[in-house]
Structure formats: structure tokens, C-alpha cells
Amino acid sequence: MSAKASPLILALGWIALPLLAQEVTQVSPPAAKPAEKAAFEFHDGDKVVLLGNTVFEREQRFGSLEPRLALALGDTKVSMRNLAWSADTVFGHARSYFGPPEEGLQRLTGHLELLKPSVVMLCYGSELAFEKLGGLPDFLTGYRNLLELIRKHAPGARIIIVSPPPLETLPPPLPDQTDANKSLSSFRDALRKFALSQNTYFIDLFELMGGVPKPGVIVKPLTENGVHYTREGYDKLSTKLVEGLGLAIPTVAPAELDPIRREVLAKDELFFNRFRPQNETYLFGFRKHEQGQNAKEIPMFDPLIDQADGKIQAAKAALLAGKKQL
Amino acid sequence: MSLRLLVSLSLLSTAVQASQPKSTADLPDPNPEVQKAGFVVPEGIEISLWAQEPMIAKPVQMNWDAQGRLWVVSSTTYPQIKPGDGTKDQVVVLEDTDHDGKADKSTVFAENLHIPTAVIPGDGGAYVANSTEVLFLKDTNGDLKADERTVMLSGFGTEDTHHLLHTMRYTPEGLLSFLQSIYIHSHVETPYGVRRLMGGGVWEFRPETRRLEVISKGLINPWGYEFDRWGQSFATDGAGGEGLNYIFLGSVFKTSPNAKRTLSGLNPGQPKQCGLEYIDDPHWPDEWQGTWVTNDFRGNRTNRFHVTPNGSSYIAKQEADVLASNHRAFRPIDVRLGPDGALYIADWYNPIIQHGEVDFRDPRRDLVHGRIWRLTAKGRPLSEMPKIVGAPVPELLEMLKAQRKWTRHFAKQELRSRGAEQVIPALKTWVDGLDKNDANYWHNLLEAAWVREGVNKFSPKLWRDLVASPDARVRAAAYRLLTHRWRELPDALEVLTKGIGDENAQVRLWAMGVLHELRQPRSFELALRALDKPMDESLDFLLELIAREQTDVWLPLVIKGDLKLDDNPKHLVYAMKATGRSEGLKPLLDSFKAGKLAADDATAVLTMAGDAADAAQVLEMSNLVNDPAMSAQVVGLMDALVKAGMTRGVKPEGAQELVQAWLASPRAEIVHRATILAGAWKVEAARATLETILTAANTLPPVRDGAVQGLAKLGGTKSRDFFDQVFAEHAELRSLAVQGLTDVGPQIAAKRAIEFFATAKTAAEAAPILTAFLKNKQLPGVLANELKDKTIPDFVAVEGIRMVSTRGIKGPLEDALRAAGGVKQMNQALTPEQMTALVEKVKSQGDAARGESVYRRQQLLCMSCHAIGDAGGVLGPNLVSIGGSAPVDYLIESLLEPSKKIKEGYHMIIISTKDGKVFSGGLVQDGGDEVIIRDPANQLQKIPKAQIASRQMSPASMMPPGLTASLREDEFVDLVRFLSELGREGAYKIAPNRYVRTWKVMGPMDQALNDHIRHVGLHAVHDKETVYPWELRVSEVSGNLPLSELVNAQKMYPWFPKIARFALKLEAPGKVKLGLNAVKNVNVVVGDKALQEITPEITLDLPAGVTPVSIIISKEATDMQSLRVELLEGAAQAVVE
Secondary structure, rough: EEEHOOHHHHHHHHOOOOOOOEEEEEEOOOOOOOHHHOOOEEOOHHHHHHEOOOHHHHHHHHOOOHHHHHHHOOOOOEEEEEEEOOOOOOOHHHHHOOHHHHHHHHHHHHHHHHHHEEEEEEOOHHHOOOOHHHHHHHHHHHHHHHHHHHHHHOOOEEEEEEEOOOOOOOOOOOOOOHHHHHHHHHHHHHHHHHHHHHOOOEOOOOHOOOOOOOOOOOOOEEOOOOOOOOOHHHHHHHHHHHOOOOOOOOOOOHHHHHHHHHHHHHHHHHHHHHHHOHHHHHHOOOOOOHHEEEEEEEEHHHHHHHHHHHHHHHHHHHHHHHHHHH | HHHHHHHHHHHHHHHHHOOOOOOOOHOOOHHHHHHHHHOOOOOOEEEEEEEEEEEOOOOOEEOOOOOOEEEEEEEOOOOOOOOOOOEEEEEEEEEEEOOOOOOOOOEEEEEEEEOEEEEEEEEOOEEEEEEOOOEEOOOOOOOOOOOEEEEEEEOOOOOOOOOOOOOEEEEOOOOEEEEOOOOOOEEEEEEEEEEEEOEEEEEEEEEOOEEEEEEEEEEOOOEEEEEEOOOEEEEEEEOOOOOEEEEEEOOOOOOOOOOOOOOOOOOOOOOOOEEEEOOOOOOOOHHHOOOOOOEEEOOOEEEEEEEEOOOOOOEEEOOOOOOOOOOOOOEEEEEEEEOOOEEEEOOOOOOOOOOOOOOOOOOOOOOOOOOOEEEOOOOOOOOOOOOOOOHHHHHHHHOOOOOOHHHHHHHHHHHHOOOOOHHHHHHHHHHHHHHHHHOOOHHHHHHHHHHHHHHHOOOOHHHHHHOOOOOHHHHHHHHHHHHHHHHHOOOOHHHHHHHHOOOOOHHHHHHHHEEEEEEOHHHHHHHHHHOOOOOOOOHHHHHHHHHHHHHHHHHHHHHOOOOOOOEEEEEEEEHHHHHHOOHHHHHHHHHHHOOOOOHHHHHHHHHHHHHHHHHHHHHHHHHOOOOOOHHHHHHHHHHHHHHHHHHOOOOOOOOHHHHHHHHHHOOOOHHHHHHHHHHHOOOOHHHHHHHHHHHHHOHHHHHHOOOOOHHHHHHHHHHHHEEEHHHHOOOOHHHHHHHHHHHHHHHHHHHHHHHHHHOOOOOHHHHHHHHOOOEOOOOHHHHHHHOOOOOOOHHHHHHHHHHHHHHHOOOOOOHHHHHHHHHOOOOOOHHHHHHHHHHHHHHHHHHHHHHHHHHHHHOHHHHHHHOOOOOOOOOOOOOOHHHHHOHHHHHHHHOOOOOOOOOOOOOOOEEEEOOEEEEEEEEEEEEEEEEEOOOOOEEEEEEEHHHHHEEEEEOOOOOOOOOOOOOHHHHHHEEEEEEEEOOOOOOOOOOOOOOOOEEEEEEEOHHHHHHHHHHHHHHHHHHOOOOEEEEEEEOOOOOOOOOOHHHOOOOOOOOOOOEEEEEEEOOEEEEEEEEEEEOEEEEEOOOOOOOOOOEEEEEEOOOOOOEEEEEEEEEOOOOOOOOOOEEOOOEEEOOOO
């Protein structure tokens, strides 16, 4: 069953509404309305993997995306795993530990083979805001290699490329991000073309989150340092991401999401300790001949994560059931 | 009476011996009274228990707040979260509300943390290092509970949970600093771009701007960090063993990945230390002020260091211990001066440390206890805690004058929280009102500048006042501030011109630190002016770092001619040498040709040419060889040609004519190098000449070696057949022939080698051939194959086995040697029952003194690879505190099966190069263009990265198995007992005294040498031209050099002495006081003079540089069993030349 055709949603007359009042004071009109393109099709049982750097990694501190996507999908059940890593690049820098970036990609390969995702959503490249765009050709080559790697090790996975969201210029002494946003804007254009050439779904999160901000300081910031999002920021970011997928989120009060959110946070924590366990050096690295016997504990997270998935689905079903009765 | 004595003695020996629990039944008594009874505190110090479980469990790191509350981070999850366990670790705030010297209130500020390893209160909450993240936990309603959690930074590595981000401290200006350790790789996004730090290092973070920068890199596990009164900072290392490390902007220490060069700590050979505090509180006696306190958590004690400026850095001298304990669960890991001036020590309380060598789930791990101990100075008044929170700004400013760090520190923190608008106007008034005649005037002014920095408002005027201070410490601090602020000083380059020429070396170092930040051609030109004043290690380090890391900034301009560095050729040579690039070579060779360079600069240029010269430059150099004016430089030039040709295959046009002419030279040193070049340059026409040279009876040995190399490099069946023919026809050249054959005909080489082994009389005879067979990956297999069903002498086989295992060579060769030589080895693995019995024997029968003499046997090789303290080999881990950290069963296992558990940092790395060579050893440096490893022969091997085909970490230890196989069981038991005592309270912990521990002792002298000294006088023992048979020796743990290990000079009438020598190194001229354990019948030679009078304490007036000192002990000194020399005073280091 595909979500966009869900008769249930139509029957209930759910409509897409911006969920939050929290808005950047001045929102430039989106250049291309996401509604004009086809929605991304989810299937029952889809395993969605998030891949990218800090903006995706920290989502797991808030658990804002998965509840919204779950609700938008109605009876279609999907599971989600967050493989994002702070300051990662398409080359695998942050996940490389002791080795060169290629080892980071090898580690990612292992995680993809473990998870067997059917959908991979990527958000990479925010570091280009601080580097000359001369780095773009290298970046796109790296991105192409990364997609190849995903297609090889997660055969059949559908890919979604997300552009990094804009930065905010907060009051001094925090830095002015005007130039960085200009870079990100042109980077987004290149990324859109790249996504098209790669036949992947593209979400222009840069524009959905307001595009290049008007000059001046932002009054109601969505980030805590100009770069990384606050809770309110993630609520908006998640809403926009679901919108960007061409899906509609039913009207719910944020508090109604809490029971699902709690289970999502619990699952994300378990999964974090599963895929990125501490003491990598001793468990799997060059000192595993000393304490590698302890690695047997790591797969013990798997049944716990499955149970946590079940609780998410149960919480979602409870909320949906409540909605139906209304 | 005697019975009681016996009982108490045996109790003592149990306590000392039972240092490591063997089972949960053998754990120490956790009763705090028992633990307290185990403390040994020096006269005048009192210890009491301030807090204990359940108020606090497993304290990891702590910091006070201005209200006198102690914030402690605590983890019961360490070392690894269990599947299904929640995140349960805590930040706990401890308080002594009734001021009776004991905590009475414990509040859980935050929980749901995951192995948090640092906490520091501030900004209305606390910053916490929580595995991958730095959190800010805010208390919004003042109830001492965190209500809001913000991730301030994320992306810190967790590859090892005792290396996680840790040790949060405030800098003197109020910025946050924190450290990470060797296995951690961090990638952090900031509003200024991504910051990455691989391996250990020091971070600095300004919360309000979110700016995060790396200040220093490297160190193994630096859990101690603190600043002195003048803003200079030091780190201690929980796995590094070099005591205090002086941290300055740009400094890089051992183990930093890709570091081309690293700095050392101030006290090589120290036990590993954790936590660091600077004593600056009137509660402590005067002699404690300005000293440093840190913890030897392995040895269950707390140490103190006295630091003296030395050039741009420092010399540190260890003082008597502050605290020692024979309770094996006492693990002092953090140390802080408290609100009352007392010293508070966090006791992690655990019989088991580490989780690399002991299982994560080992039942002996303690998860419930934890203590804070409080040390006070008897009879001295406690300090009073000032009221800081809420105090008016002028009062807070007045507190900056306090002679107490606590007061100044928290006043600054409070001022910072008030913000610039409130603080700056009052600060101006305060500064204007400062008394210029006050002895503390300059320090007060420095505090004012730090306050400004804290509220992020730089004042160029105040800065100019500071930098004009007559006090060098203030000027150095001013330049340290300028590293953040040079953008706000329009004439920065002008003031830096002064700074780089300052009379004080540390001021120059910090001026250079600013130039390092500037990254401009002009700033580099300025930095080089440091060369016009005396240089030292830190200055040289930083200057070279700038030259190398900023090559792209300045080199293009030099090549274009827009930046001239050759006004002073020294500057140019230094800069170019640092780059190691061939484009930098041109101006240098020009200067070389023009004869502008001093001798050492010329040598440096030629070394660089070997690494970087291209074909045209090689031709240019070849022509210089033939230039009569260059006669004196021929050897250096040709060595450079050999290096360029052998390592990079660079050859000039007209190579054949050049080589053939040189081969006909009357000068042996030219012929020698020409033979090698003939091979490197593939001059086939020279083959016949090389063959003649190789076999001619009158050829000098080095020339003959060169001919072998040349022929091997020429290669082909011709070389192979020729070598084989030499083997058959020239008995005296058989070894050389086999060595040559290994390159051109491995199979034949192996056959001939075995024939040769069969006739060998000694292992030494076979060694060169064995070595030749281990030089690449293929040869060992070839030799192994050939050894099948053959017989060789057992001593040859043993030598081979030793070489194979110390080089980490896997494959069949070791077994093949064992079979062919019929070598039997002791059964290495012990059954659990055998292990238990042996552990028991160590306890009941082992004798540490006998064990030390076993340890010192030359053939066991212990000392050639391991040091105890600062004396001994560096290939293996330092054993200084092994007894405090390693259980007896672990020691036994490590001796019998070295590869089972390998200490971090001592893994063997095996590198294969593109030309098929194999190098193995301990990684020394992995930076820039080359990897440096220390091979099993203790030689540094530099391998250009471009040549590396593969590298791997070996699972095998560099320590060969079976080293102890020759020992009887009782000797083995004594040895283990000795090791198990090392670092523990008692005779086998290295005393803090600066004893001379590494010596050169005179070996057997021939008649001529004896006569020389007799005729010239004792001072001739330091003649530079005379080659004496010096041998390296190290002192015992006690500092004694046993004289029984020295030989008498039998013919040196009238002394017939034993002679031992060391050297003193000084950065600046100064006085040094030595202490001698005996003076009768003892003579001392210092530099080129024999001292007239020998007293137990000798004060020397020494120049900067290295001065040799020899102790000459006459045969008459019959009651002298050992020699001990101590550096009592002075900024000198004992070194071995």
C-alpha cells in the first residue's frame, strides 16, 4: 500500500497544514513549490535510513521527524534508523576513526548491510558554506561514489537527497552568516542538478526552511548558534521534510506526538549504542585481541531495538485510533 | 614482643604484596577507616575523609563553584553500557553546609548521562562532556537541578571510554578548555566551519561566540590540565610518563597522528599522572607556593613538582610525595584547591584500572564506592571563602589583587557573567587607581587584561601597557592574549618585531605563537628572526612548524623573488630545510656554491638535497664533486647523490662518464660512493670494475660493501652468477656474497646461507646473513623452504628466531629455524592451576632484590627495551609503576606470552615499501612525508610515505617470547616479584630525587688509552679526539650504579679506576649543585678540568650546552659498592651524549 493513495487519509479529510507558528520573521517565497512534483512513495515495511552530518544526527535528540512521518503515512508502517554522524562528509571523514575516510565508508557499508534499508535519505554538504565552492567538483564526485556504494550494498534502496538548510545570523558576538548562506544557496542549485542526474528524489530543505534570509538579525531564531537547530527548529525542520516528501501531516497538537516521540527517543538511543558503540578500539579495532570478547554484547541490542520499534507502532496506532473515533 | 613484631611484619608484607586482587574474594576492605589507615602522609600534613558513597560513587572529574560547592561527574556505566541499561550517570553537587570539614549535602544536578567525563559549573548551569557531546545543562530556577539540556558541541569520538573528552577547566581569561586522548577522533561543526582533532589534544571554547579551536595536539591520556599565576599551562598524562608537559599554542606532543615532529614532557621517566593543580593559596607553606600537584593513580600516591623557567620552557623537579597509600583501591584521579584552601583529592576507588587489559565485565571492578579526601597543612589557618556571587563590581575587581587563585579565579568568572557593559567602566577606574609601586602592580594589570578578555572587549591601550612590562612573565602573557586579538591591533607586525627580538626566550615563543596565527609571508619572515637570538627546543619546534605548515604562504614568493630571506643565509637554510621541497633547493644550492654557508648549514643543505634534488640538481652536484674548489665537500655531495639515487632513482645526464671517472679516483671515499652509484644509476659499463674491486685483496671493507650494493643494484643473472662464484672461490667473502645474492638470486642465496651457517662458529658470524634475509617479505619464506630437512647450529637458529620475532615477521621461518636448529623452548602457556601456583610462589618466595639483579642481566635484554623511570630502553613500555597497575598473573603472562596483551602505544607496526622492503617497529612519528619507526635494534628508521605500499598493526608483541626461557623457576619468580614491586610504596618506587640514572661506563681499555690518560691527566678522559670504549649502563631503581658491573682500568697507574660518565645540559649558563654518595678516593672531571676538591656536595658553574662529567673511582675505594650522583639544584638535565 502506498501512502499517498491512502483512502483513510482522504476519508478523514486530513489536510496539510503548517504545524507550527514558529516561523522566521521573513520568509522568502519558495522558488519551486514542492507540491508541484510527485510525492515520494513509501511502502508498508519500508526501512528508512537517515545519513548525513550534524543536522540529521541531532534529530535523534528531539525525535521530531519519525512521529510526523509515521502520522503522515497513516496505516503504512515504516521504521527509521539514524546513521548520521556529526561533521561527516560524503567521503566518510567522521566515521573513519583511526583510518582514512575510505575506512569510514567501509564502516558505513557494514551498517548498510546490517540494516538493509529500502529508503536512504541523505543530507550532506553544509560544510561547503565555509569552504570555497572550488571544492564542489570533488564534493559531487564524492557524492556520486557514495550513492554508488549505497546502491551496491543496499540494492533497490530508493534515495532521497536533501539540501542543507540555511544558517541564521544571530546577534553578535555570533558570526554573520550572510556569505555562508550565499554559498549554500548556490550549492543547493548544484545539488538539485546532481540529484536530477542521479534520478533521486530531491528535497530543497534550504528553500523550505526559508531560503536565503533577508539581511538583518533573526528575531525568533530556530537555531541555537546560527547553525544547529533548537527543539522548535527541529519541529519545523521535520514538518518541512515531510512536506518536502509531498506528504501531508494530519493536524495534531505537538503534545499528542509525545507518546510516539518518547518511544522514538528510546529506540534511537538503543540504536546509537548499537551502531556506534563506545570502545570501538577494543571491540572491533586493533586491540580486539585483548577485549574483543566483549563485542558479543553489541548484537544484544538488536532485539531491544525491534521491541522499541513495536512500541513506536503501538503508540502510533493508539493515536490514530483516537483520531478515528473523533 | 618478638611475636607481635613478626605478626605485624607479615601483615605489612601481605598488604604490600596483595596489590592486585586475584578474585572477588581477594578485594581490599572498602571501609574508609581501613583505607585511611593505609595512607602515608608526610609530617605536617593531615588527611581526612570529606565525602564518600552513597553521597558520591565513582567520581571521575570535579570542579568547584564560587559558592564553595564541588561539582563532580560520576559514572557507574564505565567502561561500557550494557544492552538494556539506561543512561544513568550523574552530575553530583557536594557541599559542606556547616563548614566542619566534611560534606553533608549531596544533590544530583543531572542524570541520564552516558559515561560523562568532565563537568564545570558556569553560566547558570554546568558544562558536561557527555561522550560524543559537550552539553550545557541549565538550572533555570536555582534549585540545583538541571532543567534544560543544550548540545553545545557534538562529534567527539568514543573509541575508548577512558580517552573521552575530559578535564574541563577555565583559562585565566575565563574561556573553557577541555582535552581528549590518543584514540579519540573528533569532528565538530561550529558556526565557523568544521574543526577536527585526531588523537589527543587541548581544545579551547568560548561559549558565547561558539568558537572552538585546537591549542595543542598529542599526548596519550592527558587527564591533568591547569594554568599558573601567569597564564602558562601544563598538562599531565595518565599514560605518557613524562610528568608535566608545557603547553603552548601550536605545541605537538608524542602520538599526535601525522605529526612530523613532537615535543617531550619535562620529566621523562615519571610514572603516569592524572589531574593537576597549581598551589596558590596562603593556607600552604611558602615552599609549596607555585608548585604543582598531580596523582600517580597506578602507584596510589600524589606527587608534587617544582618548576623552574629554562629558556622558553621549564625544568621540573619532583618534590617529596604529598600522599601515598598502600590501599590498592585508592585511585587519586583529580585534585583541586577548595574554598578553605585545603587540597581535595578525588578517589575513584577501584582495585581495577583500565579496560584495555582487564575484561569490561570483570567482577573485581568496583561500581559503588568513591571518595573525596581532604588534605590540610597542620597548624596553618584555613583560608576564608570570599563572598563572590552577587558582590558589587568594584569589590570583585579588588579581589583580583588577592594572593590566592581561588579568589581571583571566581571573581573573574563572576565579572565575566556580569558582561562588558557593567564591568568595563569600573575596570577603567580600577586600573587607573592601581599603585604602580606595588610589587604586584604588573600582575594586577595582567588580571585586568584577563577580565577584559573574559567579557570579550580587547583594549589595545591596556595591551601596550602590559607588553611594556619589565616582567618577562607579563610580556609573555601579553603575547598569549594577542594570539586571539592580533586582528584588533593595526600595527601587530611592528609590535611583533619587538616581541620576536625580546631578551626573554618565552616572550619570543609567544610572539612566535602570534606569528603562527597570522599566516602571512611577512609574519614568517619575522618569525625567522628568532634565529638571531639563542634558540631552544620549543622555539625551534614552533619555528619549524610555521615554516613547514605555512610553506604555501611564503615559498611561492621566495621563488618569485618577492620575499628575500637570504640577507641572513641561516634564515634561508632553516626555512627551506623545513619544507623538504625540491623547489626550495635551488636558492640553497646557489648559496652553497657561492660558499656563503656555514659548515652546519652546508651539511643541512646537502642532506636536504638527498631527499629532494631532481635530475638537473643531481647533475649540478655531480659537477661540484669534480670541482677542485669543492674538495672538502665531496663526501657530503656524494652522500646526497647516493641518497637521491638509492631512494628515489634520480640520476644525472652523463651518469656513466661520471661514475667511471670516480671509480678511478685515488680517494677511497670517492670510489666507495661511486661503487654504489654505479648500481643506483645502472651503469652497466662499470660492472667489471665493481667485480674487480669486490674481489681484490687490498680493497677496504667499506668499499667492498659498496661494490656488493652496486652489483646487487645492477642486478640480473650476471650479478647472481658472479656472487655465487665469489661464494665458491673466496672463503673470506662468503658472507658478503650471500648478502649480495639475497637481492639477485634468493633461492641460491638460501642454499648458500645454510651452507654458511653449518660452518659458522658464533651467532655473530651468522647475524649479517640472517639480517639480509629479513629485509623484505619474500626472503624469509625462501629461507624457510630451504631449511626443510636441513640442520644448522642451534645458536644460529636461536639468533634467527630472536630476530624474526622482534621484527614481527609472520610465516614459517620461525618454525623452520626451530626445527633445523633443534631448539627447545619452555612450555609457554600455563594452565590456570600452574598460574595460581606460580602467583603464590611469587608472593611467598619471590625476592625483589634478587629479581632486580636478574632484570639487569645483559642477556635477558630487559634493560635494552624497557626503562624504569628515565633510564633504559624506549622500545617497550616504561616499567616504573608496573607493579602498581598490573596484577601478578598479568606480569607472568606478559613474560611468557608477550603477544597476548600489548600495552597501548607499543603495538608493532609493519610497513612494506614499494621496492619490497619491510620495516617493523614501534611508531615514533607519522607526520608529513615520512613515517618514523623505532626498529628492534633501537634505530630510528625513516620511511618516505610515497614509498609505502602497505602498513599494518601487528598482533604480535615486539617483545620476543622465550626471553626468560633460560631462567630457573626461582629466578623467574624473583624477577616477577621485582616487577610487581615497581612503583609501589617501598624500595622499588623511583624516588623523586634527580639521580643520574643513565651512564656511560668505561669498558676494557687498551694500553695506548691507559697511557694517554696517565700522560695527559685525568681530564683527558673527555678528549673529543680519543675514542674510548664507553658502554651504556643504567642505575638501579634506588639510583645506585652497582660498581661490580664496571671493570677496573688495570693499567692506569696510580688509580686503576672504574670510570662512569654522564653529562649536564643547560639551556642558559648557571650553577648546578651535585650530590655524591662517596668522596674518598673519588676524582671528578668536569668538562676539560679535573676538580681540585671533592666534597659530598659540589657546586659547578657551567656554560650553556652540554658538559660531560666523569666520576673516577680509584681501586682504593674498596668499601664503595655503588655510585650515586644526584642533581640537587640547578636548571640542568642529566643527559647521555
